[in-house]
Amino acid sequence: MTAIIEARAVSKRFRQHRRFPGLLGALKTLFTSEYTEVTAVADVSFAISEGEAVGYLGPNGAGKSTMIKMLTGILVPSSGAVSVLGRTPHRQRMTNAREIGVVFGQRSQLWWDLPVRDSFELHRRIYDIAAARFAENLGSLSELLELGPFLDRAVRQLSLGQRMRAEIVMALLHDPKILFLDEPTIGLDVVAKDAVRRFLTQVNSERGTTIVLTTHDLQDIEQICPRLIMVDQSRLIFDGELRNLRATLGSRRRLTLEFGVDPGVLALTSARLVADEGPLKHYLLEREDISLLDVLTEIGADRDLKDVKLKEPNIEEVIRTFYQGRNAAGAAG
Amino acid sequence: MYLAFASSALQTQLAYRGQVWASLFGKLIQVFAWIAIWMSVYGDAGSVAGATLPEMVTYALIGGTLTTAWDWRRLLNAVGASVCTGDVAVYLLKPMRYPLYLFATECGNLGYKLGAIALPVGVVVALTYGVLPPASLFHGVMFLLFWALSFVIIFLLAVLCGLLAFWLLTAFSLEWLLQGILSLLSGTAIPLWLFPDQVAAAVKLLPFAWISYHPIAVYLGKTSLAETWTYLGLGLVWAALLTLAVAVLWHRAALRITVQGG
Numbered sequence: 001m002t003a004i005i006e007a008r009a010v011s012k013r014f015r016q017h018r019r020f021p022g023l024l025g026a027l028k029t030l031f032t033s034e035y036t037e038v039t040a041v042a043d044v045s046f047a048i049s050e051g052e053a054v055g056y057l058g059p060n061g062a063g064k065s066t067m068i069k070m071l072t073g074i075l076v077p078s079s080g081a082v083s084v085l086g087r088t089p090h091r092q093r094m095t096n097a098r099e100i101g102v103v104f105g106q107r108s109q110l111w112w113d114l115p116v117r118d119s120f121e122l123h124r125r126i127y128d129i130a131a132a133r134f135a136e137n138l139g140s141l142s143e144l145l146e147l148g149p150f151l152d153r154a155v156r157q158l159s160l161g162q163r164m165r166a167e168i169v170m171a172l173l174h175d176p177k178i179l180f181l182d183e184p185t186i187g188l189d190v191v192a193k194d195a196v197r198r199f200l201t202q203v204n205s206e207r208g209t210t211i212v213l214t215t216h217d218l219q220d221i222e223q224i225c226p227r228l229i230m231v232d233q234s235r236l237i238f239d240g241e242l243r244n245l246r247a248t249l250g251s252r253r254r255l256t257l258e259f260g261v262d263p264g265v266l267a268l269t270s271a272r273l274v275a276d277e278g279p280l281k282h283y284l285l286e287r288e289d290i291s292l293l294d295v296l297t298e299i300g301a302d303r304d305l306k307d308v309k310l311k312e313p314n315i316e317e318v319i320r321t322f323y324q325g326r327n328a329a330g331a332a333g
Numbered sequence: 334m335y336l337a338f339a340s341s342a343l344q345t346q347l348a349y350r351g352q353v354w355a356s357l358f359g360k361l362i363q364v365f366a367w368i369a370i371w372m373s374v375y376g377d378a379g380s381v382a383g384a385t386l387p388e389m390v391t392y393a394l395i396g397g398t399l400t401t402a403w404d405w406r407r408l409l410n411a412v413g414a415s416v417c418t419g420d421v422a423v424y425l426l427k428p429m430r431y432p433l434y435l436f437a438t439e440c441g442n443l444g445y446k447l448g449a450i451a452l453p454v455g456v457v458v459a460l461t462y463g464v465l466p467p468a469s470l471f472h473g474v475m476f477l478l479f480w481a482l483s484f485v486i487i488f489l490l491a492v493l494c495g496l497l498a499f500w501l502l503t504a505f506s507l508e509w510l511l512q513g514i515l516s517l518l519s520g521t522a523i524p525l526w527l528f529p530d531q532v533a534a535a536v537k538l539l540p541f542a543w544i545s546y547h548p549i550a551v552y553l554g555k556t557s558l559a560e561t562w563t564y565l566g567l568g569l570v571w572a573a574l575l576t577l578a579v580a581v582l583w584h585r586a587a588l589r590i591t592v593q594g595g
Contacts, residue, residue, distance in 0.1 A: 014593065015593065069422070072426060073425070073426075073591075074422045074425045074426060074590070074591055075591055075592075076591050076592050090591055093425065094428045095428075097426060097427055097428040098428050102426050104423070107420065107422075107423055108423075109423050109426070109427075111341065111345070113345040113348055113349075114341060114344065114345060118341060118344070121337070122337055122338065122341055125334040125337040126334055126427055126428060126429055127427075127428065128334070154348070
């Protein structure tokens, strides 16, 4: 498969006019041209193939939205190159726009005062969608996301969850090859989040639409995206399958052993003892290649072992450990 | 596509029918006030600066309804807000041109304002004080052209000021500036023929004069055949220059939004 989205050593730096505090400072701001440079994206490269669903993950301010904006052609990279469907998005903005769908969680693209249906109709006119195709898409998409009850209501009267569903349907009406979503689940309640996630998974598998979404909600990724790109402090820190993340970032499984009688201090080579409550002992398995069997073999059969619990870390823990480790390293360095 | 924007703007306005009554009465009072002022200024005089009282009533009627039917302040503020907050990026995501989109939408709004406000006010005033027909068929036809030009020029001025807000970070002061200029130089309230000759000669050449003064002067037959054509030509030149200015400014704003992120 060939890549339909490519970022090659992309960086984006913003120049910010330096502002001075206070009233005199405000005057000074008017007459100076000092700038501070802020790097939002630094040397990020990746390639995405047709039909993939990719999650672009990172904490606030990590440069996620900036990357989406560069891929959709409304921001120009400071250096490096972006290519979407073989085009440079900001140079061929109009042609690019016809083949992609974009949803911004925090910026509505629906017409505020019009009924949802009329917004869709305008969308049809903007993108020159054939009437039959439009009717078919509208029918199937709005059924999937249950837009029926509020199709004729004005957008300003919708709840956030309803509006977001309408936004996503609109972004798909012109059969885009790629769907970009910037924080699509932000601010939604659990039910609405779940509906959006299920829908996106379906769109990806049934229509083959390539999906790129930014989020800081890990569940979005777990449910929609087999592949994950992680950024932090404007740099790419991980690109690969979700299940490989643990191995790469070095996760630690938590092992709890319960004995009938307190065996005393029990140091193991395969696991590190972290808490000792007598008969209840907590260990950390720091190496991926050590299995539960290895640990049990080391303990031996004569210890009156009652119960064994092995807890896989969830993805959130993995990433938290990672960021913490990184910050600690940053502080030390 | 752009036709669809015009008709949807019209529908949007229809959704806010409640505002109609307030605007309608406001307009009505404004036009009646102007007429009352002219009546007291004229007193028993037959004509002032070559214009009769019925001509002034017609002037106030057209200036109060047709050439000022459309609300440029709302567009100026909307453009200003969308470039300052960066919401304009949403329009960059779609395969369409933002300035053309605005023009289409405002044509729809104009249609609505004409039907809902200008027409009723015009009928009421005409029935109360009477209104003069165009000076001749030629002047009547030319008035329609001047009137269309008037809308184009005020539209362009509003967009221009709205886009300037991107650099000045305030649409509010620009609105006041334009408001001040227009109230004096567009001839909406005071016909330019009441200005001192030299001032009038200069003001007649500024683009603002095409908003109200020239269209109404043509309607009343205050311009000769040659003058009418000359002013039409000059007005088109101004429209072209303003279009160019909007295009350049929009291009630069779009460039800055895409390079600087707003």
